[in-house]
Amino acid sequence: MNTLDEIERAVKDTAHYVSGNLANYAHRSAGENPSGEAQVGGDVWADDLFFDSLSGVEGVGGYASEEREEIAQLGDGYTIAIDPLDGSSNLASNNSVGTIVGVYDSDLPATGRTLVASMMVLYGPYTTLTVARQDRDIVQEYLLRDGHSERWGTFTQPEDPTVLGMAGKWSQRSDAMNELAQEFSRELKPRYGGATVADLAQVLEYGGLFGYPATEKYPDGKLRIHFEAAPLAYLVEAAGGASSDGAQSLLDVDPDEVHGRTPTFLGNESLIQRLEEGLAE
Ligand SMILES: O=P(O)(O)OC[C@H]1O[C@](O)(COP(=O)(O)O)[C@@H](O)[C@@H]1O
Numbered sequence: 001m002n003t004l005d006e007i008e009r010a011v012k013d014t015a016h017y018v019s020g021n022l023a024n025y026a027h028r029s030a031g032e033n034p035s036g037e038a039q040v041g042g043d044v045w046a047d048d049l050f051f052d053s054l055s056g057v058e059g060v061g062g063y064a065s066e067e068r069e070e071i072a073q074l075g076d077g078y079t080i081a082i083d084p085l086d087g088s089s090n091l092a093s094n095n096s097v098g099t100i101v102g103v104y105d106s107d108l109p110a111t112g113r114t115l116v117a118s119m120m121v122l123y124g125p126y127t128t129l130t131v132a133r134q135d136r137d138i139v140q141e142y143l144l145r146d147g148h149s150e151r152w153g154t155f156t157q158p159e160d161p162t163v164l165g166m167a168g169k170w171s172q173r174s175d176a177m178n179e180l181a182q183e184f185s186r187e188l189k190p191r192y193g194g195a196t197v198a199d200l201a202q203v204l205e206y207g208g209l210f211g212y213p214a215t216e217k218y219p220d221g222k223l224r225i226h227f228e229a230a231p232l233a234y235l236v237e238a239a240g241g242a243s244s245d246g247a248q249s250l251l252d253v254d255p256d257e258v259h260g261r262t263p264t265f266l267g268n269e270s271l272i273q274r275l276e277e278g279l280a281e
């Protein structure tokens with residue numbers, strides 16, 4: 001097995017265990033993460049589990065997490081950037097959550113162009129792992145069940161867009177953003193769930209657009225570039241879709257800090273293009 005195979009194996013094993021035990025953390029709170037947001041107990045628990053499994057992989061040189069201030073330096077090799085539990089405020093209400101893993105062939109901060117693999121786990125009615133790697137030309141989805149991983153399907157961005165998952169309150173977004181949201185919601189079915197992984201999964205399955213734009217509360221957007229936006233952009237672009245921070249591919253965003261944020265848009269190329277044009281006016 002090469003290093004990416006071993007990382008994929010570690011993510012599968014840990015995600016299996018996480019999926020079976022999430023209920024234990026439904027109502028546990030914890031402290032604050034380095035972005036100043038409230039952590040739930042599941043955030044810290046999942047981070048510990050993924051750290052233990054991924055730091056043991058030879059060829060992993062660093063572990064950066066949304067839940068840790070500092071990057072754990074482990075030696076030479078790839079840097080993992082992880083959102084161990086994405087959408088964790090969905091846990092209490094028993095809605096979907098996820099895990100996002102970016103594998104960077106670089107120290108951080110870095111652009112998404114240095115990603116060599118990206119993985120997202122969706123803990124929904126069933127648990128799936130979706131993987132894009134530089135050494136594969138397909139985006140592979142696996143079903144994780146009963147200790148096994150089974151090839152489940154592959155993702156190619158559907159041509160006809162159907163769904164729209166747009167975050168942020170109308171009162172907190174720019175007029176230009178609201179105009180676009182209104183235009184898109186006339187054509188697409190609004191479905192926003194509050195876990196980026198789940199909101200992106202529906203875009204990959206049915207076609208459409210996911211967005212977490214800049215808001216008054218989050219002037220740079222809410223999602224973190226290394227842990228969420230760039231790895232998910234890598235997945236979508238590998239599947240034939242597109243990504244944007246409003247003006248350029250999310251893979252070209254050049255962050256100056258590890259916990260930096262960015263406005264995030266993922267989905268069909270035609271919609272991303274219209275969005276960029278609309279925001280530029
Ligand atoms: O509650 P809001 O503002 O819609 O935010 C939801 C967004 O925040 C996130 O939950 C942030 O991720 P974390 O839960 O990993 O911090 C995204 O998954 C999701 O898109």
Ligand SMILES: [Mg+2]
Pocket residue numbers: 083085086087196228
């Ligand atoms: Mg997240």
Ligand SMILES: [Mg+2]
Pocket residue numbers: 043066083084085086087088
């Ligand atoms: Mg998280």
